[in-house]
Amino acid sequence: MPFIPHTDADTAAMLRAIGVADIEALFDEIPDRLRSAPSGTPRAGLSEMEMRRRFAERAAQDAMGPCFVGAGCYDHHIPAAVWDLASRGEFMTAYTPYQAEASQGTLQVIYEFQTMLCELTGMDACNASVYEGGAGLAEAVLMAVRANRKAARAGWPRTVPMAGAVHPLYVRATRSIVCNQGIDVPMLPYGEDGRVDLTALDGLAPPPVALVVQQPNFFGVLEDVDAIADWAAERGTLLVACVNPLSLALLKPPSAWGSVGANIVCGDGQPLGVPMASGGPSFGFLCSRQALVRQLPGRIVGRTEDARGEAGFTLTLQAREQHIRRAKATSNICTNQGLLVTAATIHMSLLGAAGLREVAAASCAKTRELVQALGRPRRFSAPCFHECVIDLGRPATPVVEALARDGLLGGLALGPYFAELAHCVLVCATERRTSAEIERFATALRGALSN
Amino acid sequence: MPFIPHTDADTAAMLRAIGVADIEALFDEIPDRLRSAPSGTPRAGLSEMEMRRRFAERAAQDAMGPCFVGAGCYDHHIPAAVWDLASRGEFMTAYTPYQAEASQGTLQVIYEFQTMLCELTGMDACNASVYEGGAGLAEAVLMAVRANRKAARAGWPRTVPMAGAVHPLYVRATRSIVCNQGIDVPMLPYGEDGRVDLTALDGLAPPPVALVVQQPNFFGVLEDVDAIADWAAERGTLLVACVNPLSLALLKPPSAWGSVGANIVCGDGQPLGVPMASGGPSFGFLCSRQALVRQLPGRIVGRTEDARGEAGFTLTLQAREQHIRRAKATSNICTNQGLLVTAATIHMSLLGAAGLREVAAASCAKTRELVQALGRPRRFSAPCFHECVIDLGRPATPVVEALARDGLLGGLALGPYFAELAHCVLVCATERRTSAEIERFATALRGALSN
């Protein structure tokens, strides 16, 4: 029997110490009619060997050639050291660092992580992660609504519009979460250039409590974030910036958007050392200006001193959290995505600003090469980052399916997300894609389109 | 540039401290005509990402279906914990434990390993590994020749016969090593049952210094070790037993062979948690009776006390070794196969005697199932362990090549090792082989034989 160390002698001695005849007796407070065995035919336990064989076979079933899909999850190189370190038992099997003195490793990692994210985003504070990008955006919206005192005082409606090209799956997650607090999340239209059309908002009075913009947006297009930030600042609307942290190695930090910058920055950390792994676990991050620190959800680590006056780290501002503040907490989040934060911290240490910049630039360049090689028109005119919408001139879903049968992920068909883009695919080529792979995609696409 | 941390400022400060103008100046004692750059076109350094892509492609090139070859290297299950632990930096990147106080981890692991091997073999002492099975057998032979005082006194010729079915590659390695000390290694014939034919020795006077027997032998056949051990003991010939350590979970330990047992036990530890990995790194082990401890080559760990009287571990009997005894050392071995010993120790802890016994028994049973399924006659009549020689009735090498093209390793063709067995293959099915895989082999073989 796996994992249980008790010998018969142990069990007997323990039962004696308790003073019962058998283990069954320990369940005597459970009413008989609630006792039940697992139903169906009993499953024999598999040995580790058998279990791994099953997993290996199933994983092999799904093995694919090169991946040209991004859409919030990117196939970047991860240095071997990242997961060799993050998988050390002391990181991987540690509990939440509530006992600070026995958790200095985890705590210092988070403190370093917070610093790195503040550097990337230009914000003053960062939490120790939320679940992922979509749920993180929901937390950011809730936070913005809580934090906009002016709006609350003035009784503005709880409306938080989103730029039209915010990741549609982030929008869905945000809506299902924030609707329970009566927050309305309307979508703004996107223009022919692929960027948000703010004129749709111009008439609004009172203005929205907060506004969400994504940079680069779902289409890979770069928004005019200066104009958006200024629009929001002028109206007392809090600006929530949803960003790809890797892009910030090249792009202006949200703190520097327009004249005053964004108020809250969120996003998904997957590009920072997290394998695609079907999209999870990854981690969401949430940063803010100093003024909003007490509205942040989730854990935050602070540096302090020990009884000898030496520096050390501990969870702080816990009065925001559910285990202290209960129904009045800033969020219900408890378990977060700590191990991924550890990996990301190590990843960023190994890459540094220069390395991240080169990864971002190489991904941009590869995507340019890809678009060129595919020879199909871009759907949107504005500059893009490392993703791009391509018009195939016919329904895209069957084409993508055909490419998949050919063994490659040839972009994301957009029809299921935007009916008007049913002929389009969103493609991405990270720094890992070789010219040979790009050529393979181009050839396969030509084949698929000629059928 | 990878791995070198020096900034320009560091380099400048360091050169200043040394008092030279540039790094070049530090090489001024090398005569000019000996200075040389690498020849050929310079190779650009690859990033880790590029390097790993190359390796991944090449490894994928060699990916094979199920392995039915043993012949000294076996496809056993290895618990995930084994290498997760052995790959911890503290084990993997530690140096030889010469500084005992800073190496208690490695030292205690070796002490535990020595104990486990003594338990398996029944011997009194074990070293901390030699390179592998073949070189280990050479060390055992050298050791036996050094240790047989009676033979030396009596001036017996330096002859160490080997049983005819000792692994032919072990024989080759042993010969190339021991021939330099003028030791002759004749092969004894094997009989129709696949076991050694000792009658060939019976006439010999004086008897050989030592005798080597392998159990199970290269053909997978079980030798009559009791008779062999008694034969050797009666004549003052030292018996070197070469064994598969896994088999000792089921089989009689060499200490119990005949009335007095073997004197020296060696073998390869690969079946104890070491991946096949093209045959290396694995490790050789060498065990002996107490009387011969000082003749053991390589490192040995002993338990002792520290200055407070607490137990601790240290390298001991170092006066046998090259760094102390130089030309009079028992061997020139320095770097051994330590990390593999660590893995094996963890492996044995996880499996325990019962687990090893079940692995061995399951491998025996699978091999029986395989032989049955293949439907070809066994070549040797004596009982076998988890390998078996099968007669294909036609030259085996092309058949094995055909099976390989089919994606499976269908046994080892024996022609290159034993001309008289050119129609035979040595097959093995470990506990990892499924009935489906066995069926696949059987079908493929039928196909190959019907061509």
Next chain:
Amino acid sequence: MGAQTIFDLSQPGRGAGAQRPSPAAADDLPPELRRDAPPRLPQVSELQALRHYTNLSRANFSIDSQFYPLGSCTMKYNPRGAHRAASEPGFLARHPLAPASVSQGFLACLHDLQELLKDAAGMPAMSLTPMAGAQGEFAGVAMIRAWHDAQGDASRREILVPAGAHGTNPATAAMCGCTVREVAVRDHGDVDLDALKAAVGANTAGLMMTNPSTCGVFERRVTDIADIVHDAGGLLYYDGANLNAILGKAKPGDMGFDVLHFNLHKTFATPHGGGGPGAGPVGATARLAPFLPGPIVERTDDDYQWVEPAQSIGRLSAFMGNAGILLRALAYALMLGTEGERRVGEFATLNANYLAARLKDAGFDLAWPKRRASHEFIITLAALARRHGVTAMDFAKRLLDFGVHAPTTYFPLMVPECLLIEPTETECKEELDAFVAAMECILAEAKSDPETVRTAPHAMPVKRLDDVKAARELDLRWRPQ
């Protein structure tokens, strides 16, 4: 050294050269959108980073290195085999939006896990998507809300929780736009049924509870509770954090619960990762099934497909959940088998009752001495605190010096100076005995030398940390001196 950060090791121009792709221009990005100055990330060599994080890891306690009798957290052995199985290259490289047609291996795994969990829950429907217990709770309360709305009963916005409920329960209710009402717990740790009867009414959306409860005892009248809530028109949410105690022995579905979550990072042994990730699959009875969050895997005759339940509360995250954790949980469940699952509950309970008995003998006060411990139990140090000025927190910190992680302190809130102790089934008797010995030793110290206990820990990388200073003089990020 303790607090030398990676930034302190940084030097301009240093880096890990092997991690840099070949430089590429990105000149076509509009200049006004580019950043002026690079972020001040560390500039260190690969070895410096490796050594820094290796040594930081060594400043942690973990299951792999210590015993963690941490009540409510179920810190049991996290099988390395499950970790490796989930790390198969084919799984790690799978893009979340890969078509289902080329994802049948992955979908088959999720489907297997759904089936397994349904059986353990005693419920006919399961969604794997919630990323932790709290997100499972959120899903559950949102489903309860949506159900009432679908019945045209939009006034039901009150969630009841027993006193001592875990903080995520009230926080979840609030996040779902509900109000929270506490129900008292009686002497022996059971819910006060009279108080419950008084609390339910037309506004009752539902009740959230654990069973075994956070008091470490099995709620004996759970079906009465279910009847009271159901009769009042409410629904019952089962917080599965304590499921380890009854795995293979009893099913929440049989107790009258309508919806539940699992903490796979507890009951199904996936690692806690220093705070996460986890997974909180949510199960439902037939009437709540249409409201489950998506996506869910459905098996057709030909293959596996993603589906969204008809009246789904929606997505809770962009993709499908913490896939890697789900795979680990499946690996664990497969290794257990039916028999192994049953033994989990049995030996978790045996260990807890043994430890309770031993500690009682050693002179510690059990919070509910007349009850069976479930998988965990509570001792209260209130008397000790009064007598020797040594608190539960002091005890907890001192335990660290003995190489044992502290039990959960001051939870549940209604037991003064308490330690909530959960040994789990994967610890052996010797480990439990060593814990008792440490507790006895600290108890003796508390009497003879309370200062040592009060100023503990002494053998950790840092001494006791000043939390007040941390909160007052916020230092949330490194800055150059």
Next chain:
Amino acid sequence: MGAQTIFDLSQPGRGAGAQRPSPAAADDLPPELRRDAPPRLPQVSELQALRHYTNLSRANFSIDSQFYPLGSCTMKYNPRGAHRAASEPGFLARHPLAPASVSQGFLACLHDLQELLKDAAGMPAMSLTPMAGAQGEFAGVAMIRAWHDAQGDASRREILVPAGAHGTNPATAAMCGCTVREVAVRDHGDVDLDALKAAVGANTAGLMMTNPSTCGVFERRVTDIADIVHDAGGLLYYDGANLNAILGKAKPGDMGFDVLHFNLHKTFATPHGGGGPGAGPVGATARLAPFLPGPIVERTDDDYQWVEPAQSIGRLSAFMGNAGILLRALAYALMLGTEGERRVGEFATLNANYLAARLKDAGFDLAWPKRRASHEFIITLAALARRHGVTAMDFAKRLLDFGVHAPTTYFPLMVPECLLIEPTETECKEELDAFVAAMECILAEAKSDPETVRTAPHAMPVKRLDDVKAARELDLRWRPQ
């Protein structure tokens, strides 16, 4: 706790259940060949084993956690990328006797490595099979012997080594059936040419030496040495343990050596593994090439093939060598590139000379103050030892308390109370400065408080260990009490 072994944790009937295959009978094995009683291996749970070995690992120093200025050992950073690359499933699962036709990926890797190493050696032939430096030496001396035999000159059985040669050199010569003769080293660390001339003769098989030598200096008259030996009919063996110093700067083949080995676990950064494994490829000039040990990879027009050299000394192991280490070395060399290789030698030398200069300033005596350090250098504490009764060993042990591994002590043998210090190129200036600070601190202690130094270490898991007792009261295996 320190010395609680895995056997002390064992209980009859305990085990790691998930590691047991389904039981199978092996009834057909002859009863007289079966064992009576099972070996007394540990019976522990998976968690017990995991925790035990995790904690044991934490009692080690390692490159991943500490600086190791260990002369002659080249303890530099072992890239994790190389480790992962060599761990590709396709490589780990490859059987050593798989036909070459289905091993082209692996053979291509070996061939690339052979080519790389030939270039670094300045020699036209290379065999990868030796499993460590000492086995490379064995191959080399056996080849020298075989060459003389092939010339019909079987009387040449004497191997010369400079005083202070590494122990493996004389031991190898002896293992090859040769006798050993030492040649003196002069004041500044160079070989005494007169002594050499006197030593060579009709029995001279060859000379083994390192260059830079074990004295940490480059042998300036190496070509004169080569001429003397060659003129006397002998051959020259290059011990490549110190090649890190001249990588990309000079080649042994150009210096007149006939055969050499690499220590890939030094120069090519493969991990030492707590004692091994390593790899010791052996290179040869054209005339010695036919004698190389096999197998070697040859590239034909179509593919890669295994070949055995015509007059090969034979196999040194059953299969083809430490494949996994060879793959790691190739990965490392590929990441370096030509330019990176050159920088290895340069920065290894820079670090050594910097450290030597700093220590000299700090008052330490360099063994050869007038010479350039190569990648390593020697300080002698003889004066200190006399004055304060503090030995080089005491210094070494005290360094451990500062979190630095001790340098190599008492080697080479001819320098009294010496420390051989090799920082390697992968350590940064701050690390070297911290080492100097520690040395200064210990120097001050040696004067003010020698007892602290003499009884060091104080911060390790154990105090100084009793080696004499270990050798006198041999305890080489655990036994039940």
